[in-house]
Amino acid sequence: MGGFINSQADNEICEVLNKRFSDDVNPITGQIYIAELRQFFQQAENLFDDNHHVHRVFHRLAVSVTGGTRIPRAKKSRFRWLFLLRKNLPQAVIQAIKGQLTAILSPFSGGNPAGATNYATFLTRHVQTGTGTFELSPQNSTTPTIFHDANGKTYCTIVLECNVDAALPDNDETDPPNADGGETNISARTKSYAKTIAKKKKATVKKTPAKKAKKGKSRR
């Protein structure tokens, strides 16, 4: 999404999701972001089953990237966004979001090629929709479309289409959203986790015998 005028909240939402579903390396864990998430989804917790709410899942995905900062950073925008996800999106859109993201995070198979895509991107656009309200492109399908980029990588684009020409409504939301039952830690990049990893790395570097030997050699 290349907008002419930067819209902070839109950019924050799209960027944090794009990062979480990217093939970039997570600097803290050394793993690829989307691979990490697929592993978590397949082995620890199905984020998009009926027990999960998308506004809560969004919050968890966002802080797993930022280390704790809530997105969007501006409270008013955040409340509007959470309210949209929690209450204002039609059920068909919620099901389509869950369906497309489930396909992307589930194992690859002949029936689910999206499970092997390199990354996914997220964007919003304003357009007249067939249902006259929000839609997930194409037409609230639960199957994501796969594309090829210039580098030969495959990717899916999650496009939320908005039919309404009005600001998102305000609402006093619970922030952060209440936990869904059976949550486990998406880990990745909380501040405390980052500190632990950094401490461990420091300790390992200090104690490495090879490094000690090398130091000894250079003295000689």
Next chain:
Amino acid sequence: MLFCDRLSEQEALESKAADRESLLEMLLNDFRTAFPDLTFELQLDFTIINAQALKLQDKPTVTIYGGLALHPKLGAESLTFILLHEVGHHFAEGCRSRRDPSLACECASDYWAVTVGTDTLLQKSGRHLRMLVALRELNQVMSPRQPSKGIYTKRTSTSGCWARGWSLRSRALLERARSPAITGCCITYV
């Protein structure tokens, strides 16, 4: 685009009365002639003050929304530049957008717009971009929306990325400055 500013009804009416739609039609015809591989969409029903480059179903698209297309402070020159910038997202080489790696970043798109894009548009359609006029028009709309002292700008202060504030950006456009080539130099929001 959910959080963008919107044009007031009064402002939109003013522009419609000034026969803006025929100007837009001419402008888009020139762009369709110059860049036939792209789809240009005019979404006048939406008052969002913005334009967007998208890849939809692998189809490169440029959308300009009513709030920008009908903005009373913008004329043919600034609209030409806006469209060139969006085209640049699809055609410029170099640094990729953090929000969509299939598109060029903001600075690369700007540089493409004022160099290759401007030349291609002139050669293929005869439309000449007067950048000084475009910048003068855009100043009134961009300065309040992209102040250079934003809370998101500090991190990239040494990167050379100019997308973080309009004053830097307009200077780079005027000077036709090359976009920064450092990996990861782009403005980031998270």
